[in-house]
Amino acid sequence: MIEVTNLEKSFGDAHILKGISTTFEKGKTNLVIGQSGSGKTVFLKCLLGLFDYEKGKIAYEGQVFAELSEAEKRNMRAKIGMVFQGSALFDSMTIEENVMFPLQMFTKQSKSEMQDRANFVLNRVKLKDANKKMPSEASGGMQKRVAIARAIVNNPKYLFCDEPNSGLDPKTAIVIDNLIKEITEEYNITTVINTHDMNSVMEIGDKIVFLKDGLKAWEGSKDTIFRTDNEVVTDFVYSSNLFKKVRRMYIEDNS
Amino acid sequence: MQYLHNIGTYFLMIVEMFRKPTKWSVMKQLILKDIDDLVIGSIGIVAFISFFVGGVVTIQTALNIDNPLIPRSLVGFATRQSVILEFAPTFISIIMAGKVGSFITSSIGTMRVTEQIDALEVMGINALNYLVFPKFIALTLYPFVISIAMFLGIMGGLAACVFGNYASMDDYITGIQQDFEPFHMAYAFIKTLLFAFVLATVPSYHGFYMKGGALEVGEASTTSFVWTSVVIILLNYILTQMLLS
Ligand SMILES: Nc1ncnc2c1ncn2[C@@H]1O[C@H](COP(=O)(O)OP(=O)(O)O)[C@@H](O)[C@H]1O
Numbered sequence A: 001m002i003e004v005t006n007l008e009k010s011f012g013d014a015h016i017l018k019g020i021s022t023t024f025e026k027g028k029t030n031l032v033i034g035q036s037g038s039g040k041t042v043f044l045k046c047l048l049g050l051f052d053y054e055k056g057k058i059a060y061e062g063q064v065f066a067e068l069s070e071a072e073k074r075n076m077r078a079k080i081g082m083v084f085q086g087s088a089l090f091d092s093m094t095i096e097e098n099v100m101f102p103l104q105m106f107t108k109q110s111k112s113e114m115q116d117r118a119n120f121v122l123n124r125v126k127l128k129d130a131n132k133k134m135p136s137e138a139s140g141g142m143q144k145r146v147a148i149a150r151a152i153v154n155n156p157k158y159l160f161c162d163e164p165n166s167g168l169d170p171k172t173a174i175v176i177d178n179l180i181k182e183i184t185e186e187y188n189i190t191t192v193i194n195t196h197d198m199n200s201v202m203e204i205g206d207k208i209v210f211l212k213d214g215l216k217a218w219e220g221s222k223d224t225i226f227r228t229d230n231e232v233v234t235d236f237v238y239s240s241n242l243f244k245k246v247r248r249m250y251i252e253d254n255s
Numbered sequence B: 001m002q003y004l005h006n007i008g009t010y011f012l013m014i015v016e017m018f019r020k021p022t023k024w025s026v027m028k029q030l031i032l033k034d035i036d037d038l039v040i041g042s043i044g045i046v047a048f049i050s051f052f053v054g055g056v057v058t059i060q061t062a063l064n065i066d067n068p069l070i071p072r073s074l075v076g077f078a079t080r081q082s083v084i085l086e087f088a089p090t091f092i093s094i095i096m097a098g099k100v101g102s103f104i105t106s107s108i109g110t111m112r113v114t115e116q117i118d119a120l121e122v123m124g125i126n127a128l129n130y131l132v133f134p135k136f137i138a139l140t141l142y143p144f145v146i147s148i149a150m151f152l153g154i155m156g157g158l159a160a161c162v163f164g165n166y167a168s169m170d171d172y173i174t175g176i177q178q179d180f181e182p183f184h185m186a187y188a189f190i191k192t193l194l195f196a197f198v199l200a201t202v203p204s205y206h207g208f209y210m211k212g213g214a215l216e217v218g219e220a221s222t223t224s225f226v227w228t229s230v231v232i233i234l235l236n237y238i239l240t241q242m243l244l245s
């Protein structure tokens, strides 16, 4: 479980996060949604310790990240997997080497053990016969799978994904979403996903935190987001006509 | 003010580069790769330029000596002096600022804009040590490149001399052995080592701290070339004043 209390973050004069509190539970896919530029990435990077923040507290199972010693932080980092928006695969390495990289860094496994483990997770994300390819030779959907494989290869307790399905076609996007959800439940990981994709919200939103103007404007789940009367949420969720229609049908069905 | 800030960041980067070292088994691979990319990969162009510029220096010197009282061996002497003191260490380093420097800036800059550096940092890896330190170590072999430049520059002069009939081979060889001062070699290699450090770190700085996207990577490479050259030229002036006068 991750607890965030009153998180504030600025860049110079730009106050990006203005005091955000929430919790993310284990075994659940927690979604952070909001418009482009609403601070989702900044929020995630604060959670990861990539950005310093001015105020607030971030605790992993009660341990405050900022208060850990260097060695403890390194230990903690070994338990975190991250899928970046653009996959962020190392382009000088093959797909297999990318997936083996965290093992090489954090474990004392032999080369063949690492290869076995890499093959196992590549299989898990349904990617076969691509081990020796370079990331530049893989499609966007494949790169995303590799990024997920690299993020989970060292059995993380926490998984962070920044817009994991941006730039993918809708079908592949749903496959990736479901893959993340399955893995989260299978290994009981605390997963936090940034997205502005309403399909993801409906498919996998166990918990949803809605950011607007640097504040948490709403919080709920995929079941409650359709019923809420909160205007900022409905404005965002039903910005497309398709979703307006879906909502009407949903409410009729359930009444 | 901004300049001071940048210079401060540069020196902090250098300190940070030596902290929290990456696992040796991984670092070894990185160093070998950088030796291949930065050092071995530059030998071809350096050899080509040195040989022909050495030839041109010889021709220019020969054409400017029309007093029959001046011995022809001076052609060899002058070529040796200009190649060893300035052409090989300084001029080649400026060319390397273009070749190696922009390669370093664009490869690190691309890693920055595609979040590969963030990916390293999330894993708790000191990205500066991981990326810059192997380049620094690889470029400690840079003096070998400059030795090759010196040798081929002088050989190019010899070839031009004999081929163009400016002086006999014997005269040229007498010239390049004349009044040899070992300290000049020391001076040249002290410069070379310092330039190697500049070539590894200034372009890395420009790549590592860049912001933006693909377009900015191109801009950063250009800026990095300009600043690397400026630093090399200034250092060259200061070192020459300090060591030779
Ligand atoms: N490193 C940075 N330095 C300065 N401003 C930043 C930085 N990163 C993000 N911002 C600003 O923070 C705001 C939120 O950005 P971001 O978190 O990327 O939004 P998104 O919700 O689309 O992920 C933007 O206005 C952006 O310009």
Ligand SMILES: [Mg+2]
Binding pocket: A040, A041, A085, A162, A163
């Ligand atoms: Mg973002």
